[in-house]
Amino acid sequence: MKLFYDDEFDAIATAIGESGKQFKLVAAHIFPDMKPESAYARLKECCSPNGDQRLTFGQVIRLMEFCECYDPLLYACDETLHARPDRKAPDDEAVKLVEVISHAANTMERAMKALDHIQARGGIRAVA
Numbered sequence: 001m002k003l004f005y006d007d008e009f010d011a012i013a014t015a016i017g018e019s020g021k022q023f024k025l026v027a028a029h030i031f032p033d034m035k036p037e038s039a040y041a042r043l044k045e046c047c048s049p050n051g052d053q054r055l056t057f058g059q060v061i062r063l064m065e066f067c068e069c070y071d072p073l074l075y076a077c078d079e080t081l082h083a084r085p086d087r088k089a090p091d092d093e094a095v096k097l098v099e100v101i102s103h104a105a106n107t108m109e110r111a112m113k114a115l116d117h118i119q120a121r122g123g124i125r126a127v128a
Contacts, residue, residue, distance in 0.1 A: 002071065004078070009049050011075035012063065016047075019067035029066045030059050 005011040016026050024040050031039035045051035046059075055063065064070050070087075077084045 001074070005071065005075045007049060008072065008075055009047055011071040012055070012060070013047050015064060015067050015069035015071040018069045018071070021067060026063065026067060030055070030063055 002014060005014065016023060019026070023043065024036060027039040027043035028034075028036050031042055034042065042053060045053040046055045060072050064072060074084050076082075
């Protein structure tokens, strides 16, 4: 991981270079509606400070996800004086999601029991 980036173009180029993926493959992923040669030329233009093309915010995110390198995010944090984030562990996220789902299931179960109790007492008729 680099400590400093010259500019956003350096961060994007670093993410592509560190990914080990071919530039043409990244270009085809970022610009799927373009011919491979055109996508390649467009990405080269977007990665040059002298070019007149720029990646959109969404395209930068798609690039980071595809390359699994987050240098543009780190550069943005550095430029805005924010701490660089730690990556979430997928296992930790899975545990959190299971807890949320379990809590929701328990809430639904309690609500269904309360509704059954009210219906058993004749308080309301069956609800569709």
